[in-house]
Amino acid sequence: MFTNGGANQRLKNLSPSPTLRIKELCRQLQTQGKKICDLGLGQSPFPAPNFLVKELRKNAHRVEYLPAPGLSSLRRAVAEFFNQRQNLDLTENNIVIGPGSKELLFLLQLANGGITILSTPSWVSYQPQAKIANKKIYYLKTDFSRSWKIQPKDLEQIPSSRKTNFLILNYPHNPSGLTYSQTELRALAQIARRRKIIIVADEIYGEFHHQGKHCSIARFYPEGTIIISGLSKWGSAGGWRLGTAAFPPQLEQLKNTVIALGTNTYSCAATPIQYAATQAFQNPEMKTYLQHTRRILQKLGSECFTILNQAGIKVHPPQGGFYLYLDFSPFKKQLSKKGIKTNQQLCSRLLKETGVVIIAGEEFLSHKNELVARLAYVDFDGKRALAASRHLGLNRSLPADFSQHYCRRTLEGCQKIKHWIENL
Ligand SMILES: Cc1ncc(COP(=O)(O)O)c(C=O)c1O
Missing domain, CATH: 3.40.640.10 (Type I PLP-dependent aspartate aminotransferase-like (Major domain))
Incomplete structure (x- = not known):
């Protein structure tokens, strides 16, 4: 009834942000009772600093x-x-x-x-x-x-x-x-x-x-x-x-x-x-907040790197943020035998077989046949981890088993990827 359904034809190929699409897919799998480890969505796991929230409350009346x-x-x-x-x-x-x-x-x-x-x-x-x-x-x-x-x-x-x-x-x-x-x-x-x-x-x-x-x-x-x-x-x-x-x-x-x-x-x-x-x-409280959040991410990021690197996946030790870009090309032959030839296929099969979400490299403009995908090491309770780090104080470093206690889901997700790769 309406030409082009009312939409501008020039923009017809635009699709919703892929990371948000994955969020929706996870939600669907979760409602089907599947346990999901979400290493897909790139969102800070921590709560906003308290002093910011207080300030927002104080200014809520401003219209x-x-x-x-x-x-x-x-x-x-x-x-x-x-x-x-x-x-x-x-x-x-x-x-x-x-x-x-x-x-x-x-x-x-x-x-x-x-x-x-x-x-x-x-x-x-x-x-x-x-x-x-x-x-x-x-x-x-x-x-x-x-x-x-x-x-x-x-x-x-x-x-x-x-x-x-x-x-x-x-x-x-x-x-x-x-x-x-x-x-x-x-x-x-x-x-x-x-x-x-x-x-x-x-x-x-x-x-x-x-x-x-x-x-x-x-x-x-x-x-x-x-x-x-x-x-x-x-x-x-x-x-x-x-x-x-x-x-x-x-x-x-x-x-x-x-x-x-x-x-x-x-x-x-x-x-x-x-x-x-x-x-x-x-x-000045922002500085302390960042010292805590950074050290949690740094420790967890390097542990995720170690697990995946040991599995033979090509990956660099992270330097900032909360991402790793994984290159599965050393497993090209084995993946191909399973019918996995593109990074989208790789991520779908990984999700179906392990419940771990990572995002296909194609979404980041890598070629669809490059076996690359992004992992976000943020699936943990950031509020709990931050409280534990604060409790410890900045003059003591995080104990060796900190991530095991506070960021377990993320480490388990990496272990699942490692296990999947080792059993191709
Ligand atoms: C590299 C990069 N730039 C910009 C943004 C957009 O951030 P925002 O619009 O929330 O400030 C993001 C969010 O994921 C990002 O990863």
């Missing part, structure tokens, strides 16, 4: 709209946060607040006139966002042997253009859990500067660097880097929808276009959330 770029005190706190950590020279005027970094990343793609450069594998939403914004994409493929990272020579290959292109550089990286060293960032910055490529540094996992030593490429290329962050990962408040973008003064026009797009679409990020978020960027 007014805020200026489109965001609350002044929050923008000042964000600028100061990056200045201290990354030795930058930002002011409130350089900061834009949005309802989640995802939205800001999308508006950035829309606002920029050039090509979007993506390294693959990459986070699930950059490519669909580029398609919605009708942008050309230039892919830089990486692989296991290069630790899933791009190299300066990759940037040299990008065709010259009259427009200003931008590279989305995400580190610590989703899906690999790896990050760039200062030397690597400096080398990339040098080429980006020469080739006038804007870098959108997606540093949403920055404060979850396992050693607390996250370094932004903005240190080496301040005039051409936009830093993206927010509360969703290290603030453990994904559902609060609070993202930040820090623009250099040289990209004022791009910033103003993003603000104009924001004003005409979401108006502002939720007011009480912005008041509460100010504390995340300036309250």
